[in-house]
Amino acid sequence: MSASAITLNPYDEVPFPSQPLPQTLPDRLAAIGTLFGMTPPPADRCRVLELGSATGGNLLPMAEHFPDSHFVGVDYARAQVQAAERAASLLNLRNVELRHADINTLDDSLGKFDYIVCHGVYSWVSDDLQRKILELIQHSLTPQGIAYVSYNTNPGWYLRLMLREMMFDFAPAGATAVSRLARGRALLEFFAKAGERQKTSYGELLKLEAESILKLPDGYIYHEYYESDNRPLYFHEFVEHAQAANLQYLGEAAVATMFASNFGAKAEEHLKGLCPDLISTEQHLDILRTRGFRQTLLCLPDVPLRRHLLPDRIESLYFYGRVAPQNPNLDLKSRELETFKAPNGVGLSTPAPGLKAALCLLNDAWPRAFSFPELLAAVSERLGGPSTAELPASVREGLGQNLIQCIATGLLEINSRPDAFTTRISDQPQTSRLARAEARSGSRVTNRRNEIVDLDDGTRNVLIYLDGHRDRASLLGELMAAVDRGEISILKDGIPATSGEAVRTTLQSTLDEALAKLASNALLVD
Ligand SMILES: C[S@@+](CC[C@H](N)C(=O)[O-])C[C@H]1O[C@@H](n2cnc3c(N)ncnc32)[C@H](O)[C@@H]1O
The missing domain is CATH 3.90.930 (Outer Surface Protein A; domain 3)
Structure with a gap:
């Protein structure tokens, strides 16, 4: 589909803060498949499709982790796809294909995929598009392939839906995204304070819920609370959709949520008597934990699964x-x-x-x-x-x-794979190209487990120079030069110091501490 055939959509108006999602890494999905008896394709030589890949926050780190695998991202928000393309070219990634297209228009020409990721899309789109997503997964998965689909669920979303409806109605018709967000935040602050004053269990719940929404970034709040489609569904409904599309329930990306034993032996025993099958057990567990979000894994219907873990x-x-x-x-x-x-x-x-x-x-x-x-x-x-x-x-x-x-x-x-990082600090330490690029523009970087690490200033100042070509002496030289240029400030007795032994000693310990922190945060590579 040509870019011009698609008009501005809500994600172009307010981009979604797309982030790395460790739980969608193909090696993690492969491990869960293996646990339940599958023989999933090797993550370091596979094909991955992400539906709704936004600015590539998840797809690009995966592509950097696995240079011999191929990654295809699809999104219909032009500005987001363009941002992803710029980032992919900055990182020199040759194994990524970014498509500006509506999922509705996709067909078999994309080819087959070993892993398909669809995060934050399913419960926010129409019934027709939901069917299309599952159909596409059915047609595109390789025989031992695994699909990851996340969605908002009930009962956890009931309370949030009440707040969503209030926020939605509170915004005047025709208001801009910025003014809707400002009014929504004001409403949430009111609910948080009023909830606290009530001194009841309900008041406490309202306060906690309003506060947890307030902590989210604007882009997230906008698409979760102001999009016209946000229709949480029960887990059993999602499984019915998957079965209608001829797909099989494999499990959850958060594996530990699948075990009733975590609620104690008595609850486990009780559920065994109450629930005829796995789906019903899972549904009851959702009620026990008022679950509001699921990250479900699917596979083809004829894949033999072993539920009893040996x-x-x-x-x-x-x-x-x-x-x-x-x-x-x-x-x-x-x-x-x-x-x-x-x-x-x-x-x-x-x-x-x-x-x-x-x-x-x-x-x-x-x-x-x-x-x-x-x-x-x-x-x-x-x-x-x-x-x-x-x-x-x-x-x-x-x-x-x-x-x-x-x-x-x-x-x-x-x-399913050995670490993609090292904890050994080599003579010429190195971080990923992605982490270096991220550290140049902010404190949050992606580590080799696809997690976000928030760096302190000292560690960030060191990280940007770790390209594998500098030894400690030259790293120290770079830091001294950065002090000279005024990019790093060092205070001695409350006064900025620019040279001398004291500055060198301070930078030496900054370097040592930074390297140790990077090693313990899975940020160093061989
Ligand atoms: C909530 S965001 C999630 C983004 C990303 N998966 C993540 O979790 O960070 C939903 C994304 O799906 C895209 N999207 C929604 N409907 C789509 C459609 N019909 N075709 C293509 N992309 C779509 C939006 O543009 C947006 O980038």
């Missing part, structure tokens, strides 16, 4: 997690119950020495991921046991079962 499924995967032991003096070899906690509050208690050792190893090595054989060997070594070859099969299986439990609780993450 250790053999995870032996080809990689594991990582920040799982701090709560007892600083824990004895790995004892069978005392020890508790581990992740920063998101998820915790797990175990007496198993093998699991305790595995979690300590992963925590110490954060952000590094370990393959299963690597982890098994390291656990055995830490416990002073025999080499992996001599380990009885039961030990291997036991660790596998324990790791499955950690995946189910959300304590550990999985991936």
Whole structure:
């Protein structure tokens, strides 16, 4: 479709702040497919389609991660596609195709894809376009391909819909996006304050909801609260749509949300009696957590899936997690119950020495991921046991079962590929071209797990020079020159200092600290 055939749409009027989405990376999707019995295509040699790719905030980092894979992005907002094209050319990406087109007009000529991502589109478009998206996925997926579709869900959106309707009606007809947003924010502030004054459970809920919307950027609020289409649906309705399009429910990108056991053994048992199947269980879980958003994975209907998770499924995967032991003096070899906690509050208690050792190893090595054989060997070594070859099969299986439990609780993450970053600080450290470009214009950069990292000034000043061609001495020279040019200011006794040993010493420690932070945030590459 020619660009001129499409007129201005709401996303040209107010662009959507498109961001990297770690959960849509093909290697993450492949890991979940593997967990449930699929043999998904390798992420480093695959074809990925993103429907509604906006300014490329998600597609371009993926393309940089996987230079031998091919990425196609489609969006009908001309200004956004043009911004994505500029960014792709700045990053010299040769494996990306950006199409300015309406999804409604797409056909088989795009070819087949191993991974299809459609984030933030489905519940915001018409019934016809929803059908088209699922049809396109059905026709375009390769036999073991995986599609990711996110959408707003009920019951979580009921409260938000009430606020959305108020915000919508509160804006005068014909108002500009800017004035609608300003009035919407004023209304939310009123609800947040009034909710707090009520001192009731409902008041508290209203306050929390209004405050959480207020924290969002304008572009997000506009498309979520002022678009004419925002029709959250129940999970079971989405699955009915998928089945009508001849697609199969695979699971969720947030895998841990699929396990009723996270609500306790009693709730799990109760749900087993109450729910005849997986879809019904998932629907009940949505009600338990008032879920407002889903990131559902689909595959073709004839793919055999294994819902019962067995250790053999995870032996080809990689594991990582920040799982701090709560007892600083824990004895790995004892069978005392020890508790581990992740920063998101998820915790797990175990007496198993093998699991305790595995979690300590992963925590110490954060952000590094370990393959299963690597982890098994390291656990055995830490416990002073025999080499992996001599380990009885039961030990291997036991660790596998324990790791499955950690995946189910959300304590550990999985991936199908080794890390795309290094934690080693080399003589001539390097960051990705994307991170360097981002750091030149702001403090938020994308790391090699497709997460956003907010940098402090010192780290940002160092990052922009890490192109793999400068050693420490030359990096220090660049920082000194930046001080001379007035780009970096260093205060000594409250007065700006520009030269001398004190400046050199300060910059030296800035450099050391920055490199350590970049290494621990998955921002260094080989
Ligand atoms: C809420 S944004 C999500 C953007 C991106 N996927 C993300 O999550 O950052 C929805 C995107 O879908 C695009 N879109 C909506 N309807 C479309 C259609 N019919 N054809 C092509 N793009 C469409 C919009 O232009 C917009 O960029």
